[in-house]
Amino acid sequence: MLNCYQLKNQEPCGVCNACLKLKALNHPDLHLILPLPNEKKIDGRALAVWKKHIIKNNQLNFEEWKKIIASELGTDKEPAISSEKISQITSILKLRNFEAKKRIVLIWYAEKLNTVASNKVLKMLEEPPDKTYFIFVASDKDELIDTVKSRLERIHVKEKISAQISKTPNTNNESDYAFETNTEESPADENFKKFQTWMRACHSKNIVELNDLNLEISKRKKRGYHNFMNFCINKLSFCCRHIVHNKEHAQSNEEMIFIRKFCKHLKLKTLVLLLKEIQSSIYYLERNANSKILFLSLSINLFKIFDEN
Ligand SMILES: [Zn+2]
Incomplete structure (x- = not known):
């Protein structure tokens, strides 16, 4: 909705370029942060694997994600969100948006931020970059550090989200x-x-x-x-x-x-x-x-x- 080119009654149209890219999780102004095992070589593959699974099942949970990492990426190290990843995102957020009016930073399983990473996130929230929305997805809000939690507005998602995530738009165009x-x-x-x-x-x-x-x-x-x-x-x-x-x-x-x-x-x-x-x-x-x-x-x-x- 934030970036839809043709909102209809305040609802995203679902068919414009921005909507399609967001649905396919391919929008350049969507920054995804997820818990990963601390191994450099799997980093790039992991994001593609996660997208594939979350598009099939938007209820994917942490335990299932761990199993996927073990079976498809071949490591059973505990996934976490590293402070290095937050630093990289911070430097990208210093630039202007790539194409959308507003950008989104989505942190999936935000309770998996380690302490150093949490503090870096806190800094970002204290001096928020321009035109940026942060979405923290957490299964247990109490595991987030208090200083971070106090800066967020809570939206409780009770029911299964029925929204379908459609197939990848033709990015060759x-x-x-x-x-x-x-x-x-x-x-x-x-x-x-x-x-x-x-x-x-x-x-x-x-x-x-x-x-x-x-x-x-x-x-x-x-x-x-x-x-x-x-x-x-x-x-x-x-x-x-x-x-x-x-x-x-x-x-x-x-x-x-x-x-x-x-x-x-x-x-x-x-x-x-x-x-x-x-x-x-x-x-x-x-x-x-x-x-x-x-x-x-x-x-x-x-x-x-x-x-x-
Ligand atoms: Zn749209």
Whole structure:
């Protein structure tokens, strides 16, 4: 409902892009946090496995989840919500929303937050990020720490939720990406090639390549520049999610190969810094900065970020 494009009598329509993505738990502004065994290698797979099961059975409980982890992920370590996961989400929440008006952080079995993680969550609730709703799902509210509990509004869910979770929407559709404004001058695959070239040039400080790119980019009108930057923000936010959740969204093979390679050498912190720089360049563009100079100074700032991180 928070993000539905076409509310009907205050009810979500269930058929718009935002509704479909939310139902399939695939919305980029939906951040899922769930108890996992403390093993790095299963992290990405676990989220996909959890989605598959929770979509089939929205009453899935913790004990069942433990059994699923044992049978499908091959570990019987006790699942918990780590403070590391909360830190990662905190840094993503510092960025602006990817496509929705409001974003949702859903913590499933919030009583499984360990003490350090609880305190980090508390900090987030004390200084809540912009346009963000937190949903804590807990089977026993008394297991939540009091300071966290006192900041929440309680909704008791008695009956079985009958809402059906539908099948995954077709995320192959290019128009799914809100930022991919496919203007005639810059179709998505051309933008992706430019994005790749730009990132490589910044990473390797290739001034010649950067100059060529700058000429091309500055030929575009202000709107074209704006579109390209939004496109890059979208791709870099895919990278963030790729690192945090190992989420592999439907994209072309070529894109996936690049993103995998690119992320191998990057920390989440670096990506967040890159995103912040690009976002602030859009701010200056909107205040009529010269796009040629802006692109160059932005690229130099990206050099530095790659260099220092
Ligand atoms: Zn809708």
